[in-house]
Amino acid sequence: MKPVAAIVFKDIAIEYKNKEAFSSMVLFGLLVVVVFSFAFEGSDRKALAPGMLWVAYSFAGILGLNRSLSMETDNDCLQGLLLSPMSRGDLYLGKVGGNLAFTMLAELVILPFFVILNNLAFDTSLIWIAGITLLGTLGFVAIGTTLSLISAQTRMKEVMLPVLQIPMTFPVILSAVQATSLVMSGDSSGVAFPLSLLGIFSTVYITASYFVFEYIVEE
């Protein structure tokens, strides 16, 4: 697992130096939360808030995936990774680890602002929401990492990623919104179903991507 960890730490080191992905993800996510908070003033916040949160997470996540991709396409660095004696599957896991770290970090900054702007309580439900965020984000970046590589081989890569990513992660986002909604309503008895869907989709995306990654990255 050493090369996998090396890729994760390399991504973190680059992000620590330039802060490009993290700052743009946080800024964009916060803007979405702020705009929606004002747009839905006077509406039933508890009904709308879960969707708002996951729209903010998704848009911020796509920005992060695009940035992570450009880190590897700049100077053809991806080829440098492909030349190393690690398996393509391990390379995929390393990139997923890096993407998951940034996206989770950005989401942890967005979440408190979301709670404040929507007059929600800082209580134990936040721990649940953090757990749902982790599982949902894992599914999101698991397929997003693969799709970002596919979109990199097209001419309109920045446009192509959201076009591919949003429909492919629709079941993940939908399950995450449903789980968040149940937790926020105080009735978490039915949360097991959307959580198991999140778990299933994340597992399927990771397993499938692990095995097909070499066909995607090799010319």
Place this chain on the structure above:
Amino acid sequence: MAPETLALDSKEIGKKFGYSYAVRNVSLQVRRGEFVVLFGSNGAGKTTFLKVAATLMRPTSGTLAVEGFDIGSQPEEARRRIGFLSHNTFVYRDLSPLDNLKFFCRLYGVKDSEERLLGILERVDLKARATEPVRAFSRGMQQRVGIARALLHDPSLILLDEPYTGLDARAAQTLNGILDEAVAAGKTVVLTTHDLDQGLRAATRAIILDRGTVVLDSPARGPGIREAYTRYIHQGDGR
């Protein structure tokens, strides 16, 4: 007597893009310690062949082995023995040369002590700037970081795709010195270039590719190299 293990053994390698072949039925046996230079005009298939050999591209047909390891069934073992340098350096511009080398050491599972890495950077005249971000470097300096990256894991087969592109005279001299040392140490070098004199400088064997096929394979000091070069590359360019 056991058959000699070849540094590079390609059999009928073909690579097709869409309907056209970039490389067609290239069979090439490179012995250990050879310095082979591949000449060819633009689109002759030099880069494609090297990328297939470096496992960056999947061949459409044929087989290729590096030091006896088939790139299809044992790609990781083959990659461990390959050092690849192209005109793109494959290094992260936001990291310093030292951080880049440490990262690639971890990928290759080789020792990443600072002392060893500074020694490698000294060899490419970059020790004094080991901790500055690569982004601040000139093209030639970035290429020298790329040279250090390619040779970091002490590969036995060095593949170089137009390595002199963007190098100033000093950096080209450094690269030549490193290649001379590598050959003296028994390593195998396969280099592509447009520059006849640069290519023949230390080569033991010269190959000319034209439209994806080998049209000349001769000792580097053999007769007819210059004529063939003129015929296939100067007159053939832009065909």
